[in-house]
Amino acid sequence: MRSVSASSCHKGELLAELLMRDEDYRAFAQFLERACGIVLGDNKQYLVASRLTPVLQAEGIPDLGDLVRALERRPTADLKGRVIEAMTTNETQWFRDAYPFEVLRKHLLPEMEKQGARRLRIWSAACSSGQEAYSISMTIEEYRAAGGRLDAEIVGTDISPAMIEQARAARYTANVASRGLASERQQRFFDAVGENTWQVKAEIRRRVSFRVHNLLESYAGLGRFDLVYCRNVLIYFGWDSRRDIVERIAQATKPGGYLIVGASESLSRHSEAFELLRLGGGVVYRRG
Ligand SMILES: C[S@@+](CC[C@H](N)C(=O)[O-])C[C@H]1O[C@@H](n2cnc3c(N)ncnc32)[C@H](O)[C@@H]1O
Numbered sequence: 001m002r003s004v005s006a007s008s009c010h011k012g013e014l015l016a017e018l019l020m021r022d023e024d025y026r027a028f029a030q031f032l033e034r035a036c037g038i039v040l041g042d043n044k045q046y047l048v049a050s051r052l053t054p055v056l057q058a059e060g061i062p063d064l065g066d067l068v069r070a071l072e073r074r075p076t077a078d079l080k081g082r083v084i085e086a087m088t089t090n091e092t093q094w095f096r097d098a099y100p101f102e103v104l105r106k107h108l109l110p111e112m113e114k115q116g117a118r119r120l121r122i123w124s125a126a127c128s129s130g131q132e133a134y135s136i137s138m139t140i141e142e143y144r145a146a147g148g149r150l151d152a153e154i155v156g157t158d159i160s161p162a163m164i165e166q167a168r169a170a171r172y173t174a175n176v177a178s179r180g181l182a183s184e185r186q187q188r189f190f191d192a193v194g195e196n197t198w199q200v201k202a203e204i205r206r207r208v209s210f211r212v213h214n215l216l217e218s219y220a221g222l223g224r225f226d227l228v229y230c231r232n233v234l235i236y237f238g239w240d241s242r243r244d245i246v247e248r249i250a251q252a253t254k255p256g257g258y259l260i261v262g263a264s265e266s267l268s269r270h271s272e273a274f275e276l277l278r279l280g281g282g283v284v285y286r287r288g
Contacts (some may be wrong), residue, residue: 003010020045024065031071036084036159037216037241048084051086059084085160087114089236092128093180094135099282100138100229100260107279108258109143112226113150114193115256120152120226123252124214126233127156130208131180134200136206136229138189155222167210170200215245226254239269246271250287259285 001210028048029040029263040048052064053285061078070079095101112120124133133156140152158164177190211274213222215233228249234242249259250273261267267285269273274285 020049020064024063024068025255027068027072028064028133031068032087033238033241033269035080035216036088036214037237037245038087039172039236039238039241048087055082055086074139081161085162087215088160090128090163091232092131092159094131094185095138095180096132096135096231097219097263099263099280100231101103101135103260103280103282103284104136104227105143108227108284109140109148109150113148117150117226120150121223122152122154123222123225123228123230124154124156125213125228125230125249127158127163127167127210129163129176130170130200130210132156132229132231133167133208133210134170134204137204138185140207141189141204152207154208155225156208156210157222158210159212159214161212164210164212170205171197172199173197210214216241219248220281222252224252224254224257224258228253228257228259231260231265234261243269243271253287255287257287259287261285 023050025045025262031046032040033068043190052067053063056063059067059082061070067083071083097255116145117164121131122136124136127133133154136152136154140150143150154168156164158167174196178186186198189201189204191201193199215230230245230249246259246267250271253259259267266283267276274287277284277286
């Protein structure tokens with residue numbers, strides 16, 4: 001999870017806030033929504049100041065107005081990427097919300113196996129530093145250890161190159177490695193590597209690959225999936241982007257395949273391609 005050190009850039013935050021004119025804030029909000037879908041809304045000046053001050057300082061850009069002009073006139077991929085990176089929230093944890101992994105093990109995998117599937121393609125969209133994709137792989141490992149025969153290829157994607165790099169390395173500090181994880185699973189699925197660092201075991205990593213992908217851009221090249229996890233990212237977007245993304249996920253989902261969204265997210269206003277199923281005390285969506 002990203003955090004801004006108050007002591008290291010408190011002065012800078014205040015400076016950036018004071019220098020933030022309304023029109024610059026609005027122009028920046030428009031840039032951000034166009035670039036990655038995130039809608040800032042009103043009164044997020046403090047958030048923008050605290051997230052962007054380190055970028056402004058590192059780039060030698062005096063204030064938000066100059067940043068917006070640089071993004072409009074000479075938008076290098078590097079500057080754009082650093083700004084998006086700074087503005088995204090990467091909060092995640094192992095087996096987050098439990099239900100999406102329970103329903104996979106108890107309902108979706110047995111159902112798909114019964115229908116003759118042998119190898120699934122699963123997409124963890126907006127996967128942050130990889131915990132969701134690896135939790136899916138651990139769930140499949142547990143399912144197979146209990147006699148299930150299905151296996152899967154899992155593709156994790158995120159807009160942030162830094163998150164994808166971390167996900168690929170599959171190395172986490174002890175603190176991060178234990179967040180949301182029962183110690184039995186930590187012992188079973190991780191190797192201790194170096195001081196204070198744990199790495200996801202090769203048998204869990206072998207199913208998972210990662211790539212940088214912006215949900216607002218083309219999905220061609222990702223292929224089609226039996227199951228899509230797109231959780232805790234749509235909440236940051238406006239209605240049009242949500243509808244567009246859900247439609248495109250529908251096209252990337254095989255008929256009869258499933259979509260799982262975040263606990264506080266719902267598809268009711270975004271798509272007719274999916275039907276809602278109540279399963280095991282929660283909700284999943286099935287492609288018609
Ligand atoms: C809060 S995390 C959710 C991680 C994980 N899905 C979970 O539920 O624990 C949101 C992630 O969405 C990513 N993100 C934001 N905008 C995106 C976009 N336009 N395309 C792809 N990923 C995006 C961020 O980089 C961040 O890692």
